Amino acid sequence: MLFIELANFFEKIERITARSTIIDSLVNLLRKTPKDLIDKVIYLIQGEIFPSFYGIELGLGEKLTLKAVSLAYGIESYELEKMLKRFGDIGKVAEIAASKKKQVTLFKQPLTVKRVYETLEKIAKTTGEKSQDLKVRLLSGLFVDASPKEAKYLTRIILGELRLGVADMTILDALTIAYAKSIGFRDEIERAYNLCSDLGEIAKILVNEGLEGIRKYKIKPGRPIRMMLAQRVENVKEVAFKIGGKMAAEWKYDGERIQAHKIGSKVILFSRRLENITNQYPDAVEMLRKGLKSNETIVEGEIVAINPDTGEFLPFQELMHRRRKHDIEIAVKRYPINIFLFDILYKDGESLIDKPYIDRRKILEEIVEQKNGLMLSKQIITDNLEEIEKFFLEAIENGCEGLIIKDLKGTYRAGAREWLWIKLKKSYHSKMIEPVDLVVVGAFYGKGRRAKSYGALLVASYNKEKDIFETVCKVGSGFTDTDIERLPEILNKYRINKCHPRVFSKMEADVWFEPNVVIEVIGDELTLSPVHTCCYGKIQAGSGIAIRFPRFLRYRFDKDAKDATTSDEILEMYKRQLKKVE
Numbered sequence: 001m002l003f004i005e006l007a008n009f010f011e012k013i014e015r016i017t018a019r020s021t022i023i024d025s026l027v028n029l030l031r032k033t034p035k036d037l038i039d040k041v042i043y044l045i046q047g048e049i050f051p052s053f054y055g056i057e058l059g060l061g062e063k064l065t066l067k068a069v070s071l072a073y074g075i076e077s078y079e080l081e082k083m084l085k086r087f088g089d090i091g092k093v094a095e096i097a098a099s100k101k102k103q104v105t106l107f108k109q110p111l112t113v114k115r116v117y118e119t120l121e122k123i124a125k126t127t128g129e130k131s132q133d134l135k136v137r138l139l140s141g142l143f144v145d146a147s148p149k150e151a152k153y154l155t156r157i158i159l160g161e162l163r164l165g166v167a168d169m170t171i172l173d174a175l176t177i178a179y180a181k182s183i184g185f186r187d188e189i190e191r192a193y194n195l196c197s198d199l200g201e202i203a204k205i206l207v208n209e210g211l212e213g214i215r216k217y218k219i220k221p222g223r224p225i226r227m228m229l230a231q232r233v234e235n236v237k238e239v240a241f242k243i244g245g246k247m248a249a250e251w252k253y254d255g256e257r258i259q260a261h262k263i264g265s266k267v268i269l270f271s272r273r274l275e276n277i278t279n280q281y282p283d284a285v286e287m288l289r290k291g292l293k294s295n296e297t298i299v300e301g302e303i304v305a306i307n308p309d310t311g312e313f314l315p316f317q318e319l320m321h322r323r324r325k326h327d328i329e330i331a332v333k334r335y336p337i338n339i340f341l342f343d344i345l346y347k348d349g350e351s352l353i354d355k356p357y358i359d360r361r362k363i364l365e366e367i368v369e370q371k372n373g374l375m376l377s378k379q380i381i382t383d384n385l386e387e388i389e390k391f392f393l394e395a396i397e398n399g400c401e402g403l404i405i406k407d408l409k410g411t412y413r414a415g416a417r418e419w420l421w422i423k424l425k426k427s428y429h430s431k432m433i434e435p436v437d438l439v440v441v442g443a444f445y446g447k448g449r450r451a452k453s454y455g456a457l458l459v460a461s462y463n464k465e466k467d468i469f470e471t472v473c474k475v476g477s478g479f480t481d482t483d484i485e486r487l488p489e490i491l492n493k494y495r496i497n498k499c500h501p502r503v504f505s506k507m508e509a510d511v512w513f514e515p516n517v518v519i520e521v522i523g524d525e526l527t528l529s530p531v532h533t534c535c536y537g538k539i540q541a542g543s544g545i546a547i548r549f550p551r552f553l554r555y556r557f558d559k560d561a562k563d564a565t566t567s568d569e570i571l572e573m574y575k576r577q578l579k580k581v582e
């Protein structure tokens, strides 16, 4: 099969928008494709060389690609860069460069799909010293034999810029028509796709084994399963309409979802987009290797960033520090994590996805040793909506986004967003844009580096009307090492042996202080919380207003306790900044 046939197909698809026409063209192309190339052609249509879960990269950026173009067509790199600035499309640059090519190679070999694919595979596998030169030479060899149109699409594939916009589901439709003859078999093909997340693999099975192969398809550890997603409701009452009777309510952790495949002592982690993210979390790999008591298993959970000194959850943005290629060990130390497992899909040769959730959870509980930061999602099983409401506020108070409510009878529906999982997030949040000045009324002992000092402070706003102090949050972040060292020296002179009579607290601090020291604090948002007492009951019965993800900014020695931000001011801030969450 010639590469030009693919290039012509890409060109055609770029011009059409009607889904049915795209499917017709796809079916034609697939029918023309030799059996041994079917998976490769599918990957190329998706603008990839391998499925993203392989975690293999070509290692060729814009610069090296231009170098290969320059080498193939004898045009200086700086001229190509100038062209790139003008057109902003590297595919076009390669196309123009190919059409300008002066010397005509005598024995020009037409490019075949096989040669293009094998060369790209070789480029991906070339590593080590001098690999860049070799990659460039291999690629330029392809450009030498490419027509302008081929050069354009080749470049786009290499840089991940093909973007034909052909959805996976469209490819599945085309595969069904081309190889299963009747669209009636579409669901069975999709089922297999949901279990392997690899359209190339599905196409290969279809051409080699037909529908029988598809029907027999089973989960294979090492290949990600398309993840089950949650529907959303606005309040707890709606949940009861969707799931009757007893249900499981779980904290909705605000982190990164993982699907972990343990194969013997090897652990592979896939992200929600099914990318291989194993290298970002060597600590998670270790926790799972040690904490999962089964030989082969697939589990799901959420990785959450935590404050190493207080153990409190941090916003999921903190996990961005793990998205780096180098010095991952430093990031592991500086930005530690916990894992909360919430599902199990496979265990020692047996698929568990068709079992009800309550049974899967039991199996999960049996194989997980909860230690060293590996835990199970916090869960209650109940049909009492008030209890769920309380659990919801508790989840938010602890830095979670809300709850996921699960149907106890629900199977694991790979790739589906249905009512078996329902998310209940805060329907309102109030973005916090200005810092507030709060009074330190209590403290909690530190751990690790903070063992000699306090790990977090309990702080309060001033209720002018009642002349009391009402707690707003526990601050454990934002302190420098010096700030921490100074805490006992600054605070201990105000230490008292029980909660001060003018402090209204529902939390039990390790140490109490006379309200005196004022600190400036900023947070992500203001939320409702059952454990804080600021404006207690004013917005909702049984809750006060709290600061989510608070951070210490500085001491305000210039202020005394009565100069602190008042509870009324916080109420105003809450109302002013109240926004509906989309």
Ligand code: AMP
Pocket (backbone or CB within 6 Å): 229, 230, 250, 251, 252, 253, 254, 255, 256, 257, 272, 302, 342, 377, 404, 423
């Ligand atoms: P959303 O991303 O808003 O659609 O919410 C669904 C996401 O919540 C899942 O993809 C998980 O990443 C996350 N999540 C956090 N805790 C849980 C839990 N206990 N059960 C299921 N999903 C959870």
